[in-house]
Amino acid sequence: EVRLVESGGDLVQPGGSLRLSCAASGFTFSPYSMNWVRQAPGKGLEWLSYIRSSSSVIYYADSVKGRFTISRDDAKNSLYLQMNSLRDEDTAVYYCARGYQYSLDVWGPGTTVTVSS
Amino acid sequence: QSALTQPPSASGSPGQSVTISCTGTSSDVGGYNYVSWYQQHPGKAPKLLIYEVTKRPSGVPDRFSGSKSGNTASLTVSGLQGEDEADYYCYSYAASNTLVFGGGTQLTVL
Numbered sequence: 001e002v003r004l005v006e007s008g009g010d011l012v013q014p015g016g017s018l019r020l021s022c023a024a025s026g027f028t029f030s031p032y033s034m035n036w037v038r039q040a041p042g043k044g045l046e047w048l049s050y051i052r053s054s055s056s057v058i059y060y061a062d063s064v065k066g067r068f069t070i071s072r073d074d075a076k077n078s079l080y081l082q083m084n085s086l087r088d089e090d091t092a093v094y095y096c097a098r099g100y101q102y103s104l105d106v107w108g109p110g111t112t113v114t115v116s117s
Numbered sequence: 118q119s120a121l122t123q124p125p126s127a128s129g130s131p132g133q134s135v136t137i138s139c140t141g142t143s144s145d146v147g148g149y150n151y152v153s154w155y156q157q158h159p160g161k162a163p164k165l166l167i168y169e170v171t172k173r174p175s176g177v178p179d180r181f182s183g184s185k186s187g188n189t190a191s192l193t194v195s196g197l198q199g200e201d202e203a204d205y206y207c208y209s210y211a212a213s214n215t216l217v218f219g220g221g222t223q224l225t226v227l
């Protein structure tokens with residue numbers, strides 16, 4: 001079964017850092033591009049970051065550029081999102097999603113990040 | 118990186134068809150054939166319905182179809198069923214190496 005599972009979500013204070021992980025299973029991870037997407041409470045989906053196979057190309061949304069860093073470890077079938085300088089407005093459910101022709105064909109269940117003092 | 122424009126809500130009766138629009142610019146929807154559509158039920162992760170404007174992944178019913186004209190993409194749901202009641206999002210590749218979602222449309226089956 002093709003599967004993605006996020007972890008690492010937590011309650012963190014403004015200005016703090018958090019590292020999210022996404023474990024992939026059921027498919028060969030390395031050839032696929034991967035993405036992070038978030039959804040604030042009661043709001044729509046927001047694309048955050050894209051990483052191509054071999055980490056050859058990386059894109060970020062303006063809202064997280066310079067604060068968030070996407071990375072992958074193909075040996076561990078894992079995707080990561082390092083989040084620094086967190087703000088209240090970063091509170092959301094964070095999803096990892098597999099990329100296919102600039103669509104998102106497999107999604108994890110999400111992990112919740114709450115930024116609050 | 119402005120969000121693509123979708124109507125906030127849409128509705129239809131069982132068996133009817135409903136079309137949801139997604140309007141962008143020549144730098145995103147109009148410039149590339151990388152528009153996809155997602156269905157999200159409350160508390161669940163989104164699910165891919167349509168990719169590359171018109172293509173359906175295996176397992177997605179053919180009641181769901183996609184199209185594009187100029188800077189506007191559309192998702193049509195035919196033969197509406199109660200289980201189709203959900204939020205729907207469009208998504209597109211955009212110039213300057215970004216990707217962007219629409220604001221989402223809440224579909225109600227009357």
